Each structure stands twice: as C-alpha cells, then as structure tokens.
Amino acid sequence: MTESTAGGIVIALFLLLTYIIFRLLLITWDTQVTVTREFMERQADRLATVVDINSTTDTGSDCLSYQAQVINSGDTRVADFSKMDVLVQYTNSSDSKIATRLDYSSDWSISMAPDQRDPNVWNPNETATIAFTIPSAPKAATGGTVLVVTPQGIVDSAYFSCTCTSGDTSFKSPAAQAADTGGNGDGFELDPTNAFADGGGNASNINGDDDRHRYHDYGFSIKNSCAISGIEVRLDWWLDSLGGSSSMDVELSWDGGASWTAAKTDTVESTTEHTTILGSSSDTWGRTWTATEFTDASFRARLTTNGVGGRNYFLDWVPVKVYYAP
Numbered sequence: 239m240t241e242s243t244a245g246g247i248v249i250a251l252f253l254l255l256t257y258i259i260f261r262l263l264l265i266t267w268d269t270q271v272t273v274t275r276e277f278m279e280r281q282a283d284r285l286a287t288v289v290d291i292n293s294t295t296d297t298g299s300d301c302l303s304y305q306a307q308v309i310n311s312g313d314t315r316v317a318d319f320s321k322m323d324v325l326v327q328y329t330n331s332s333d334s335k336i337a338t339r340l341d342y343s344s345d346w347s348i349s350m351a352p353d354q355r356d357p358n359v360w361n362p363n364e365t366a367t368i369a370f371t372i373p374s375a376p377k378a379a380t381g382g383t384v385l386v387v388t389p390q391g392i393v394d395s396a397y398f399s400c401t402c403t404s405g406d407t408s409f410k411s412p413a414a415q416a417a418d419t420g421g422n423g424d425g426f427e428l429d430p431t432n433a434f435a436d437g438g439g440n441a442s443n444i445n446g447d448d449d450r451h452r453y454h455d456y457g458f459s460i461k462n463s464c465a466i467s468g469i470e471v472r473l474d475w476w477l478d479s480l481g482g483s484s485s486m487d488v489e490l491s492w493d494g495g496a497s498w499t500a501a502k503t504d505t506v507e508s509t510t511e512h513t514t515i516l517g518s519s520s521d522t523w524g525r526t527w528t529a530t531e532f533t534d535a536s537f538r539a540r541l542t543t544n545g546v547g548g549r550n551y552f553l554d555w556v557p558v559k560v561y562y563a564p
Contacts, residue, residue, distance in 0.1 A: 328382025
C-alpha cells in the first residue's frame with residue numbers, strides 16, 4: 239500500500255467519523271428541541287388550566303354520596319377524564335384516618351349541564367358536576383376534604399360534610415307484614431296488606447283478642463349525622479262492637495324484632511274508623527335511637543289487640559313518622 243493510499247483511507251475514516259458525530263449531535267439537538275417544546279407546551283397548558291370547586295353537597299342518607307360543582311375557569315379543555323384524579327381524606331366513624339384515590343367510573347363520574355358544545359368535553363367556563371362515593375361514612379359531626387386533579391396536575395380542594403337539618407320523614411307506609419305470636423297466632427289474618435295505605439280496604443282480625451302483627455319496610459331515609467328526636471305511629475282502626483275494654487298497643491323494634499320498646503296504647507273504643515297518634519315529635523319511646531336503626535332490615539312496628547269477648551278488630555292504616563335534628 240502506498241503512502242497516498244493510506245493517507246486517503248485515514249482521511250475517509252476521519253470524514254466518516256466526523257459525519258457520524260455530526261449526525262449524533264443533530265439527533266441529540268432535535269431530541270432536546272422536541273423535549274423542550276413539549277415541556278413548554280405542557281407548561282403553557284398547565285398555566286392555562288384553572289379549576290375551582292364552587293360547592294359540595296351530600297346526596298344520600300348514608301353519608302357516602304356527594305357532589306362537587308367544579309368550574310373550568312382556565313383556557314384548557316379536558317376530554318380524557320380517566321387522566322383526572324379525585325382524592326378524599328377524612329376520619330370515619332371508627333376513628334380511622336382515610337386518605338384514598340377514588341377510581342374513575344366506579345367511584346366517581348363527571349357530567350356537564352348544560353353540555354351544548356363538544357358533548358362529553360369539559361370546556362373552559364363550563365361547570366361540571368363530579369359525583370363521588372366514599373368507602374365509609376365520616377365520623378358524626380365531621381367531614382373531609384375532596385381534591386380534584388386535572389391531567390395537567392392542577393389541583394383544587396374543598397371541604398365536604400354530611401349535613402343534617404331539622405325535619406321529619408312525613409308519615410311513611412309499610413310495605414311488608416307478618417303475623418306474630420300471641421292470641422291465636424294469626425294476627426290480622428284477613429287482608430293484612432290493606433293496612434299499607436290510607437283507604438282502599440282494611441285488614442281484619444276476627445275474634446282477635448291478644449293477637450299480634452308486625453309491620454315493617456317503611457323505606458325511611460335519614461342521614462347518619464341526624465339525631466332522632468321523636469317518633470309517631472298513626473293508627474286508623476275500629477271495632478265490630480263495644481264492650482270488653484278493647485284497646486290496641488304499639489311497640490317498636492330497632493333490631494329486626496329481637497328487642498321491643500315499652501308499648502303505647504290507644505284505649506278509644508269505636509265502631510267507626512278513628513285516628514290516633516301514639517308518640518310525638520319529642521317522644522323517643524324510652525330509648526336513644528340512631529338513624530341506622532330505621533333501615534328496612536332493623537325497624538319494626540308491632541300491634542297487639544287487647545280485650546275480652548272475642549271482638550273483631552279492623553285496621554285501615556299504620557304509618558310511622560320520624561323526627562330528626564342535627
């Protein structure tokens with residue numbers, strides 16, 4: 239190999255190496271430019287993203303369901319809600335500290351109303367309703383914090399609580415019934431479901447001295463944060479004839495019929511339908527109740543027909559009203 243040939247090879251290798259290094263530098267530069275541009279775009283999106291939680295409300299009697307009204311007050315639209323996060327933190331009724339991320343679609347959902355442009359997209363100046371469910375109820379008289387995080391990492395937070403306001407359930411009708419032990423054991427043996435509503439027929443207890451009958455499934459909806467201040471039971475009933483000192487008792491159960499309050503009694507005898515109210519807005523029937531004791535699984539009303547002489551007892555309606563307060 240001549241010196242000129244060897245020199246040519248060296249120059250060619252040098253030029254090839256220079257080209258490779260130059261291409262690598264270009265690729266690195268392009269990558270850095272792209273990353274920088276994407277970072278700047280993300281920063282611009284982030285700076286243009288603003289969300290504000292205007293309010294939160296509880297939406298269920300079990301203190302598990304809530305809604306947050308959130309306005310998109312920035313300039314960035316949100317279309318992929320799966321990239322958002324909703325987090326909650328609070329102390330539950332067992333005094334455990336809860337801090338958790340809620341799962342999109344199963345634990346929380348989002349909707350816009352009105353949603354007149356770009357359906358299912360959260361546009362600037364639109365208010366979204368975020369409905370969320372927490373895993374357990376907060377401790378009584380407390381609440382928690384909900385955080386809404388956008389795909390750009392923008393966060394706003396607000397306090398939520400299960401608020402009780404004074405009120406009552408109105409008179410609620412039962413939807414289930416069963417004869418109980420006592421007397422001849424058949425309770426209101428004829429048409430007992432007629433006592434589910436006011437009018438439209440009556441339940442009959444023939445030769446019913448000392449018979450008992452349970453009514454339940456009243457469908458109450460009382461927030462767990464409420465204290466029970468009173469209970470009323472309404473009886474619309476009458477007799478086939480007078481005599482024998484006939485009366486009707488009512489007892490209440492909070493544990494599905496395992497335990498009962500002391501009875502309250504209506505002693506008015508009448509051969510035409512009359513209405514009596516047992517209890518009052520401030521009468522808790524001798525015990526302290528919780529809201530959870532008024533579920534269909536727990537609450538019962540038991541009627542006992544008292545007397546001698548084989549009277550027939552007729553019952554038109556047996557609704558219950560519960561009073562509550564913070």
